[in-house]
Amino acid sequence: MTDVTVKQLSEVVGTPVERLLEQLGEAGVDVSSADQKVTEEQKLKLLEHLRKSHGKGAGGEGKKITLRRKSTQELRVTGSQGRSKTVSVEVRRRRTYVKRDEAEGAAPEPQPAAPVASKAAQIAKQVEEERQAAVAASRRAEEERKAAEAERKAEAERKAEEAARQEAEEAERRKVEEAARAEQEKAAPEPIPAPPPEAESAKPGRRRRPAAKEREAGPPGRREELHVASDKRGRRKGKGKTTRVAAAAVASKHGFERPTAPVVREVALPESITVGELAQKLAIKAPELIKALMGMGVMVTINQPIDRDTATLVVEELGHVAVPMQQADLDEELAVAAAEPTGELKPRPPVVTIMGHVDHGKTSLLDYIRSTRVAAGEAGGITQHIGAYHVKTDRGGITFLDTPGHAAFTAMRARGAKVTDIVILVVSADDGVMPQTVEAVQHAKAAGVPLVVAVNKIDKPEADPERVKNELSQHEVIPEEWGGDTQFVHVSALKGTGVENLLEAVNLQAELMELKAPAEGAAQGVVIESRLDKGRGPVATILVQRGMLNKGDVILTGQEFGRVRAMFDESGKPVKSAGPSMPVEILGLSGTPNAGDDVLVLEDERKAREVALFRQGKFRESKLASQQAAKLENIFSQMQEGEVGTVNILLKADVQGSAEALRDAMEKLSTDEVKVKIVAAGVGGITESDINLAKASDAIVIGFNVRADAGARKAVAEQDVDLRYYSVIYEAIDDVKQALSGLLSPEMREEIIGLAEVKDVFKSSQFGAVAGCLVVDGMIKRGNPIRVLRDNVVIYEGELESLRRFKDDVNEVRAGTDCGIAVKNYNDVKPGDQIEVYQRVEVARTL
Structure with a gap:
């Protein structure tokens, strides 16, 4: 074994470097760093030292006792697929105790530190063994986890291989089926001879199997196919041989294949x-x-x-x-769905709007033309909404639109000018040009519509038609006899004078304009007016502009849609169809549309409902946004200007145009100090829910040509809600104006009631400087505030402390009389000054 470093030796024996260096030092080996090498002799010396320290000497072994301890623990291991697995870990511990002979240790006298060192070494060894046992247990647990992971991977690979094998077998089977099918197409197999009927009949209880030709032909009208399970093989017998035929040769192929990926659609x-x-x-x-x-x-x-x-x-x-x-997509789809009216352009009747100032005879003129009595039945003698009528004359039909002349119906007059071809401007010969007359001229010019002026009431003695021409010429309406292009016709609505000339002028103007429109195909038009009928539901007056409107058509107008259930003309007679320039009333809409909304006929009711609901959602979003902005605006304005008085109004009218006009007129009454807030505005009778809403919002309920039902009247009595009925628009506006005036804070005004001139100044021990004055104007009162003026400049404002006439205290001193005046807390009064006495007066304000 070659020499190794201390670090390498520590890795081999499993002992930390610091501990190994300490043991080498105790063994007498001079090593100080982990990179120094250890020789074989030094290793033996270390081993001998460790044996001695652990009780193993050269002379033999003592008696040993070994104790073993085993414990089992469970660890939860999470796999790759999220499943958890429980792994059992077994930890084994072993301790050895050595007992030496007494004679062995009696020869040399033991050092006192030896037993201590031996005991310390034993404890260190036990700790080391326990650490190694824990490390080994963790290693075994890790090996078991890796083994489980490898087993899972192997299982996944096996499944993948199985799937690939099955796919390959499936592909091979398909190839065989294709080859068999091709072979069958080239040459049909020899038919199997059918057994004789006697043989079949000789076997009772068995069904006769059809022959091959019968199987191929089958019943009349049936497709030639035979379905065979994929795991079976067809066999046929012939000439003593058994031939295998692929299942797909007799089985039909599916008409579709499963997609390889899910289909994601944009909806x-x-x-x-x-x-x-x-x-x-x-x-x-x-x-x-x-x-x-x-x-x-x-x-x-x-x-x-x-x-x-x-x-x-x-x-x-x-x-x-x-x-x-989105709105663009919806408009594009709507343009595709709403087909343009087709067919030949044919002449159509002109649409004529009668406009002018209130009480100038517009409805009376139309009344004479229609030979009916319309104006006599109107509240206050004025028109409250747009009326549409079709009149037949000797030179063709004419559709008339009668607009109100009151100042509040500006929007209705503008709408009438937009949908019309010719405007008849009615001007009273005795009144001349009035504000709404000028407004009607402006609307007609803005819409590019020619004017025909009807100078009415020429039968009156004070009539002055030339005055009308002069005043209209100031607004660029020049008569033909003056070199202009406007026809002036003198008429009398009561006697019928000049009415025929007026109709002839209208027909002449219509012929010059060459009015044409297609009379076939889907209709297009505009809503003239709408209302809510208790018995029939929403009723809309529609002016057809192009195409033909038939009963049963699906129409879309603004935020409402529906199918035309019934149509009526201006006299209330039912009609089945209406062509260009024809006004009709229709039933069947989902709600009351706004006057001025376009009308389209669609083929698909689903598309009409989809567009209407989309528009309702957009309107609701914009309304909520405007309400939120209004709330923020109100908060900031109230923070800056203080609390603002508000009159809440819930408005119900008979038709949409009247509700719109009342809303606009009342909102215009608002000022910086008082405001009108329309809580809700609708069409139809007053219901119990309207009263509850008014109670919750502390609003006044105004019914214009409508009444409350029984439930609403009971709710009014119980909840003490202010309910008011009106049939004339200016009466409703005047009452709201008075209510707003009551919310205005009174105006404080100062009135000078007296003026005294200082003649001399006297000293008083009680009051200080006392001014001897002469009252030159009005009177001087004791309890009123005063101002001291010097050279007509105010130098002091205060109050009187004393007012005397000679030696007597008096309450007032009139003009031309001397008096003594003591000014409170002011002694700098000089001769020549003026003392002004005034009072503050509250004055009620009006709009």
Whole structure:
């Protein structure tokens, strides 16, 4: 054995380097570092030292007692597949005790330190043995874990090899089947002769096997195929030989193969989708989708709609990608779904809107044209919403739209100007041009619509048509006789004077415009007005602009959709179809659409519902965002300006246009100090839920041409809610204005009630400086505040301490009278100063 270093020797014997150096020193070997070499003699010297220290001398061995101890422990080892395995670890310990003879140790006198050293060596040896036993146990546990891991890997490799072998056998079998099929196609096998019928009949209880030709032919209309299990082989007998035929030669091949990877689909999700439609997009069966939803805790049916969030969760759970449907994608799909009206362009009736100032005779003029009495039945004699009528004249039909002239209906007049071809501007000959007249001119010019001016009430003595022309010419409406392009017709709505000339002017203007539209295909139009009828549900007045609207069509308008269940003309008669420029009332929508919304006819009701729900979701999101922004804005404004008085209003109207006009008019009444907050605005009668909402929000309920039902009236009486009915719009606006005026803080004004001029100043032991004054204006009162003026500049503000007339205290001194005035806490009064007495007065403010 060659020389080794101390470090290498420590690794061989399993003893730490420091301990080995210590033992070498005790043995008398001069070694100080781990890199020094140890010779064979030094190793023997160390071994002899260790034997002596452990009780083994040269003269023989003493009596020894060996004790062994064994303990078992369990360790849990986690495998590669996540499964845990329990491994038993056995730890064995051994201790040896030596007893020496008494005579052996009696010869030399033992040193006192020897037993101590021997005992220390024994303890050290026991500790070392225990450490080595623990290390060995851990090594055995590690070896067992590695063995288990190797066994698992071997099992996995064996399974992989088995799968590869099976795959190879499958491939080989397929090759054999293909070869057999090709051989069968080249030359059909010789048919097996069928046994005679006598032989079959001689064997009772057995069924006759069909012949080969019969098996090949089969029953009429049946496909020639024979299904054989893959683990069996077909055999046939012939000429004493048994021929093996591959199973695939007589078995049909599957029409599809299993995909090698799962198919991941991108599913476009609208705001709401039914379970059946989502299953179609995922290309799975509806019961599987319902099962997945039930696993998520959602109990649904096949026709039940679910929201986008739930659909997104279940789509991702099934391993697909959910894509929220965007507005651009929806518009593109809508453009594809909404087919353009086709067919030849044919002349259509003109759409004429009658506009003008309130009470200038618009409805009376239309009343005469229609030969009905419309204006007499209107509240307050004014039009509250847009009315659409179709009138037949000698020169063709004309569709009239009657718009309100009140200031609050600006949006309705603008909407009427957008959907019209010609505007008849009605101006009263006695009133002339009024604010809404100018507004109507602006709307018509903004929409690019030609004007025909009807100068009404020419039968009145104070009528002045030339004044109307002069005033309209200031707004760039020039009559034809003045070189302009606007027709002026003098009419009288009550007597019918000039009405025929007005209709002729309208027809002439329509002929110049050459109005045409396709009368076939899917209809397109616009919502003129909508309301909620208690017996019929949502009712919408629609003006068809292109195509043909038929009963039963699926329509989409704004956030609402539905199927046309019934159509009525302006007189309430049912109709089955409506062409261009025809106004009709339709039933069957899901809700009341907003006036001015476009109307499209779609072929797919599912697509209409999808788009409508998407728009509702967008509107809800924008409304919530605006409410949140308004809340933050209110917080900051209240922090900066103090608390703002607010009047909460819940508004219900008969038609959508009236609700819109009332909302706009009332919100315009808001100022920096008081504000109008519309809690809710809707169409239809007042219900109990409306009263509960008003109670919760401390709002005033305003019903415009609607009434509360029995449940709502009972709730009003129980909850003490302020409910008010109106039929004229300006009355409702005036009442709200008065309510806002009551919330305004009163204005404090100062009124000067007297002025005294200081003539001289006297000294008083009680009051100090006393001013002798002459009242030159008004009166001087004791309890009012005063100001001291010098050269018309205020030098002091305070109050009177004493007011005397001669030697008597008085409460007031009038003009032209002398008096003595003592100013409280001020003694610098000089002759020539003026003392002004004033009072503060609260003045109620109005909007």
